[in-house]
Amino acid sequence: MLNRLLSAILFFYVFSQAPLSAQTPASSLEDTLQLNEVVVRGYATNRRLLETPASVGLLTRRDLNQRFGTPTLVPALNTLPGVRADERSPGSYRLAIRGSAIRSPFGVRNIKTYWNELPLTDAGGNTPLNALDVRALGRIEVIKGPSGSLYGAGTGGTILFSGLGVPTGKSSVEVSALGGSYGLYGNGISVQTGKNNAAVSLTYNHLQSDGYRDQSAVVRDNLSLIGSFAVSPKRTVSVLALYSDLHYQTPGGLNEAQFRANPRAARPATATLPGSADQQAGIYQKVGYLGFSHEYRWNDRIQNTTVIYGSTTDFANPFITNYEKRADQGLGGRTVTQIRLATNSIPTVVTVGAEYLRNFTVDRNFGNRRGVADTIQTDEELTARQSTVFLQTESELPAHFRLTAGLSRNDVRYGFTRFPTRAVGALPATLLARNFSPVWLPRVALLRTFGQNVSAFVSISTGYSAPSSQEVRPSAGGFNTTLNPERGTSYEVGLRGSAFRNRFRFDVAAYQFQLRETIVRRSDAAGAEFFVNAGRTDQRGLEAQFSYDFLSPAYFSSQSGLFSLLRLWNSLTLTNYRFRDYQQGSADLSNNKVPGVAPTTNVTGIDAETKAGFYAHVTYQFLNQFPLNDANTVLSDPTQLLQATLGFRHALGKSWVLDVYASGDNLLNRTYSLGYDLNAVGNRYYNAAPARNGIGGVRLSVKW
Structure with missing residues (x-):
């Protein structure tokens, strides 16, 4: 009630301060950039995407906050080739880059995330992605594949987040509200100022x-x-403060018969276990994060960015069989120095730095009596430490070649203590440690540009991913001292560019990733997970992204004409992921397909915006069937998903902009699962996504 009242007060206050005048066209949500103008931050290059020797997916504000009406990260991330985001129930995110979700029953693991150099991934390898709100984001870069030479341990990839851009010399206020099917409601307020050498x-x-x-x-x-x-003139100080208060219920997985009969049902009770609703299963999560960044430019050739942060998480999970309460405190820092060597023959940029992360977690399990914590079962503490030092050089060679070489040293350590929980006959406290041997991770990439519009690259990179804190201490309890880190080598070639006067753009990459000691999830009879190493996997893939502007850049920039954007785009992902040397009991699963990875994912869309302010986005997504367990005995259903958004964005006078939109999701009304439980006990693989549904919303902003 408070947030609705606050929105209304601010809305009417701002509305009363500026009179409306004659209507004029509103600017687009963002400028349309050509491929040879797009600059990315991946691998600290701060270069055009065309000159970046890596697979990098980019999501802009249009992708995040206009193309889809649903205010989540999921649909936008799924437009990128090689990226798959799931939402098994509202608020329960799972993210995979190049198939890395095999070890993530929930949450985000095996992926590093940053917000302007501030680490968001904790020392235990976990990322609270559901603590971010897509409406506060302005840009996302996704680096696909191992990137340990600069970002530390991880075999999936790296995500770089940025907030909403603040116009220089301007202040603005935006209020928004939305509503939709199944009781969906939301609102928001954004206040920005870019005056007096500050952007807030x-x-x-x-x-x-x-x-x-x-x-x-x-x-x-x-x-x-x-x-x-x-x-x-040489010094910039930045701050990032985040707070998220999230509660979502978890309906649990269904078997196929239950899913076909009533996909809206929660997991029912069995003869030995209660159902999800009976136990009030859900997640209560409060996350606080405070980080500071200091950037200093000694001169045109040397600059340093140093960041520090602290975080806290209050977590509770009433589950079917237990009630987990967890408190977590994290701290860490990162420093990066860039040096541009003064040489005329081979211009070189050297990047050197270090990162340190630490987390302390108190974790207690209780019995669950219909959503109320009962008798304590376990009382444990876990300390995670992760350190990385890295060095990278980037040199411009003759004949339009660019060589990047990087190396990092990574060290991951865990300390575990289990305390007695009964006064009579209690065992003494158990002290365990798991220190993984430090590893060196090299990466080499060579890129060549062909004129101003085409480039090609090859790269070899090594990946290393120690078990996360939720894997060495899973919900099944205990501390796993036998789980080994994943290690692998990735080979990749890529081609990107544009043609037909920048109207046609393409970005294609092929890779082979040979992974050893692959970590996979298992479940016990009660549904609690644990993790094992599954030998080797051979992961091969092709990722392609194309777009075509039906009208020339000269037409878009002219004063006459109807459209400011008219584009057809397509994202294609082809994979062939298979186990090698994988023995599960007496069964030899070698050459089986890795579960949870679709062999074909194809996403096609049309974006249209008119100079009068009308816009439309239509997106069609197809995934063919893929195995849901290691034995490959159960397959998913093929997925076809149609989404569309229609809106009107227009200026009211010189200062005001009104944006009204309506959006439809699952317009084909398919019964599908947006996130399966892989290798689920009792064949409870299915988590039904919403049927056909609609969303409507409005945004009103003023600038001065």
């Missing part, structure tokens, strides 16, 4: 829904403060 953005967003399935309601409040202050 304060954003509050609320979202709630009753959910499509039984026991699947969600309520989320997010508050973020992003500030950047130029305290001198």
Whole structure:
């Protein structure tokens, strides 16, 4: 109630301060950049994407906040080739880059994430992706494949987040509201100022829904403060503060018969276990994060960025068989120095730095008596430490070649203590440690440009991923001292560019990733997970992204004409992931397909925007069937998903902009699962996604 009242007060206050005048066309949500103009931050190059020797997917504000009406990260991430985001129930995210979700029953693991050099992934390898609100984001870069030479341990990839851009010399306020099917409601306020050598953005967003399935309601409040202050010509200080209060219910997986009979049902009770609704299964999560960044430019050739942060997480999970309560405190820092060597023959940029992360976790399990914590079962503490030092050189060679070489040293350590839980006959405290041997991770990439519009690259990179804290200490309990890190080598070639006067753009990459000691998930009879190493996997893939502008750049920039954007685009992912040397009991699963990875994923869309302010986005997604268990005895259903958004964005006078939109999801009304439980006990693989549903919303902003 408070957030609705605050939105209304601010809305009417701002509305009363500026009179409306004659209508003029509003600017697009963002400028349309050509491929040879797009600059990315991946691998600290800060170069055009065309000159970056790596597979990098880019999502802009249009992709995140206009193409889809659903205010989540999931649909936008799924437009990138090689990236797959799931939402098994509202608020329960799972993310895979090049198939890395095989070890993630929930959450985000095996992926490093940063917000302007500030690490968001903790020392235990976990990322609270559901603590971010897509409405507060302005840009996402996804680096696909191992990137340990600069970002540390991980075999999946790296994600770089950025907030909403703040216009220089301007201040603005935007209020928004949305509503839709299944009790969906949300609102938000964003206040920005870019004056007096400062850029500050304060954003509050609320979202709630009753959910499509039984026991699947969600309520989320997010508050973020992003500030950047130029305290001198050479020095910039920045701050990032995030707070998220999230509660979502977990309906649990269904077997195929239950899924076909009633996909909206929550997991029912059995003869030995209660159902999800009976136990009030769900997640209560409060996340706080505070980080500071200091950038210093000694001169045109040398600059340093140093960051520090602290985080806290209050987590509770009433599950069918137990009730977990966890408190986590994290801290860490990162420093990166770039040096441009003064040489005329071979211009070189050297990047050197280090990163240190530490987390301390208190984890207790209780019995669950219909959503109330009962008798304590385990009382444990876990300390995670992760350190990385790295060096990278980037040299411009003759004949339009560019060579990048990097090397990092990674060290991961865990300390575990289990305390007695009974006064009579209690065992003494158990002290265990798991220190993985430090590893060196090299990466080499060579790129050549062909004119201003085409480039090709080859790269060899090594990946290393120690078990995450949720894998060495899984929900099944205990501390796993036998789980080994994943190690692998990735070979990749890529070609990107544009043709027909930049109207046609393409980005194609092929890779082979040979992974050893692959970590996979298992479940016990009660559904609690644990993890084992599954030998080797051979992961081969082809990723392609194409787009075509039906009208020339000269037409878009002219004053006459109807459209400001008219584009057809396509993202294609082809994979062949198989186990090698994988023995499960007496069964030889070698050459079986890795579960959870679709052999073909194809996403096609049309984006249209008119100079009068009307816009439309249509997206069609197809995934063919893939195995749901290691034995390959159960396959998913093929997925066909159609989504569309229609909107009107227009200026009201010189200062105001009104944006009204309507969006439809699953317009073909398919029964499908947006996220399967892989290798599920009792064949409970299925988590039904919403049937056909609609969303409508409005945004009103003023600038001065």
